[in-house]
Amino acid sequence: MSDETPNDAGSSTVVDKSKRKNLLLGLGGAVVVIGGLWFLYAEFIGSRTVSTDNAYVAGENAQVTPLTSGRVVEVLVTDTQPVRKGQLLFRIEDSDQKIAVQQAEANLAMMQRRYGQSIANNAALGAAAGASDAQINTARAGLASAQATLTKTQEDYKRRAALSGTGAVSNEELTTARQALDSAKASYQQAQAAVAQAQENARSARRQEEAAVALTKGTTLQTAPEILQAQAQLEQAKLDLERTIVRAPIDGVVSRRSIQVGQRIQSGQAAMTVVPVGELYVDANFKEDQLGKVRSGQKATLTSDFYGGKVEYHGKVVGFSGGTGAAFSLIPAQNATGNWIKVVQRLPVRIQLDPKELKEHPLRIGLSMEAEIDLTDND
Template sequence: MDTPSHDSDQTPAEEPKADPKDSPKVDTANPGKRKRLLLIFAAVLVVIAVLYFIYDSLVLSKRVTTDNAYVAAETAQVMPLVSGQVIAVTVSNTQTVKRGQVLMRLDDADLQIAVAQAEADLAGAERRYGQTAATGDALQAQANARGADIGAARAQLLLAQGNLDRAQIDYQRRQALVAAGAVSGDEVTAATNALRTARANVAIAQAGIAQATATRASALEDRAANTALTRGTTRDNAPEVLAARAKLRQARLDLSRAVVRAPIDGVISQRNVQIGQRLAPGTAAMVIVPVDQLYVDANYKEGQLQHVRVGQHATLISDLHGDDVVYHGRVVGLAGGTGASSALIPAQNATGNWIKVVQRLPVRIALDPKELRDHPLRVGLSMDAEIDISGDR
């Protein structure tokens, strides 16, 4: 059986030819143009690098910036200086107040009683001083009277001495006549008794002089003691009067403190007092933030502080007002330590796996009060701070 024969001359199917339009075009016609483009691109990069170097040398290197800055202020704590029950509160949180404006009132009934008592004590002290001065004059009069008593006692002594001399002579005469029997015994006895009486009267007169002298000395001592209480003083500057007057001033001062006033201009914050509440001296009632006396604490990295000095000028931008409002300030001080060093538990890096962490130091920048009035800020807001250090380089 014949098998069909195969044509050995049969050619394989031809592969489809690629379309020349589908192959990528290679610009081999103008290689110089591509070279010029590369040179222009390289020149642009060099110019940009040079411009950045110049900008960094002339501008960036003379300024240090940070966005880790926040608004702060020296707030005023409002607290009563006397105890009492709150009967009125005239302000609320976010309210703007002026210095001297009434913030709250305390019940002053007890304080008014204290003022009345102090006034009575002052009047009593003035009267006691007047009484002491009058007593001194009376004691001087008594001393003068005791001097007159001494004169009277001396006169009595002279009289008694004269009676004694007369009785002595009478007694001697009768005693001389006793031997002759010219006088009776009764006469001698009477003369003897008269002599004794005269002597006793002399002794009494001498004792009267001594008593009058002692009384006058006592009166003079009383006068000296009284004079010591008023010497060099008047009713206006007597110590007791001054003490009573000081107590009266204190009572009046306490009465005035029943009305609590704003110590500074600012905005009320953290008000935590209500009507009817009884406050003790020193109890924090509210806080006043002086919005026109704000400053910024900018936390700069330690590597940025080499040329930062007090007095350098700074510009600041707040997130609140945006880039359209630029604040101007001045560096007034650098903190004495970093925030980590001032923490309750300072960081301890004495470990084997210690990793250095760049520290930040607060730099205080005072703001222009006029700019603050035109564009108010609030404590705690974020700021971008830039300090011009060109003057230190």
């Protein structure tokens, strides 16, 4: 029996080595099969999509800022309250604005009266210029009369001067004729001066008329510049009055309300924010090595941590950020020293959501999302 024991042990050792070889071959075959299946999945299934859980809901918030200053007298909404576009949010005391409207209305009425006065002045100056023209004619008639008188006295003087040597005309009569001639010459010169003065008066009157008419030429009561300016001031005053009532610029939910009744608010001061929950989108931060085949217009499927995987959202890629998150950080990374570790960067990809699905399952800005983009969709 002692001779058989070694043979049996050797036989058992040979069997064990055979099993081990088969086991190794089986294990190697399994690894090859698993590797092949992984290759097939990565090549034909995994390469069809890219996904990330680094995605968040975002939206274009509407900041409500009044365009006029004053004391808040009524606030009709509060945080978390849904509002519709045009809905009244709050009112500002409008006493000052009403006074400004009244002043603008009075100023417009005054400008209209002044324009009417200018038109009347133009007519009066035109009449004065016409009267000046008539004075020229009168002065010319006086000049003609003085010319005739001068001619007659000259002839009388010449006739008497010719007879003075014969004794037919006395010295006294000749002296009287000479005085009459001198008087006629003076009257003639005075008449000439009167004509010149009348002409100058007429020119001055015409210039005054032209200067006055230039202010209203080509205008009417509706188109005069001063009236248009007064109307603009009135429209501005009315607009400021309307702006004391602040309405929602878009549909959404009120957030970050910062005003209270009695508070004095300045023009441009932020009063609250309206979040357009029906027009939200998702910024998905994909790794840079995932974006080689991503294009605008590709379809995307998204789920939210808020609802879980039971609710799916559908959207499409609408654009890419102009830089990575690190590039726009407060202190961008500087890797020029040569002492650095490469970190895979992420680029925000904007995905537009379906408004109908948003209406059925509303989201809020900042919620986490998971996004998957279909790379086979190239429409």
